[in-house]
Amino acid sequence: MPQEHAMELAYRWITLANRHYYLYLNRALAQFGLNSSQYLFIIYLCREPGITQDRLPERICINKSNVARTLAQLEKKGLILRKVNPGDKRTATVFPTARAHELYPQIMAVIEAWDDAVTGVLSEREKKSLLEFMQRVADRAAELRGATFAALTKQKSIR
Numbered sequence: 001m002p003q004e005h006a007m008e009l010a011y012r013w014i015t016l017a018n019r020h021y022y023l024y025l026n027r028a029l030a031q032f033g034l035n036s037s038q039y040l041f042i043i044y045l046c047r048e049p050g051i052t053q054d055r056l057p058e059r060i061c062i063n064k065s066n067v068a069r070t071l072a073q074l075e076k077k078g079l080i081l082r083k084v085n086p087g088d089k090r091t092a093t094v095f096p097t098a099r100a101h102e103l104y105p106q107i108m109a110v111i112e113a114w115d116d117a118v119t120g121v122l123s124e125r126e127k128k129s130l131l132e133f134m135q136r137v138a139d140r141a142a143e144l145r146g147a148t149f150a151a152l153t154k155q156k157s158i159r
Contacts, residue, residue, distance in 0.1 A: 014137075017118070021118075022036040024114055025039065025110070025114075028113075029107065029110060032103050032106065032107070033077055034103070037070060038070055038073065038074060039107050039111075040060050041056070041060065041070055041071065041074055042074070042079060042104060042107055043104070043107065043108070044056065044059050044060060045080060045094055045095065045096040045100065046096045046100060046101055046104040049095045049096055050093045050095055051093065051094055052085070052093055053067065053068075053082065053091065053092045053094050054091055056071075056094070061142075061145075071094060074100075078099055079096065079097055079099055079100040079103070080094055080097060081094070081095045081097060082094050082095075083095065
């Protein structure tokens, strides 16, 4: 099997697994009035209350306009509070509400149930290896996210 084909297949399966995960999340989180584009905000804000709004895009890996739109939705649902920074009126800190803190363990249970079910076909050793491999792939993807096609193909020819 050519190397190019193997890489295509790897990302095909990663993408497919991710799509199934998001379909599950949308169904499972609906009972809380959330969807797959909102749950990460609750998780990050419960873990880092008071984070500035401008730091969320790097944490969640989405663009600023999506952050602003999602925060507005969560604010309307009573799940977050935004407070304008008195020292810099252009920035705001974001806090989870008591309701968000109540939902946090339930959201984590939804995620953990999926993780346990999906990885249940693997041995403990395989799960550990998969986690290590996926962390390396995710770290590398983060390093390369701003790369151009030309830079990536040049890098490949150097190896």
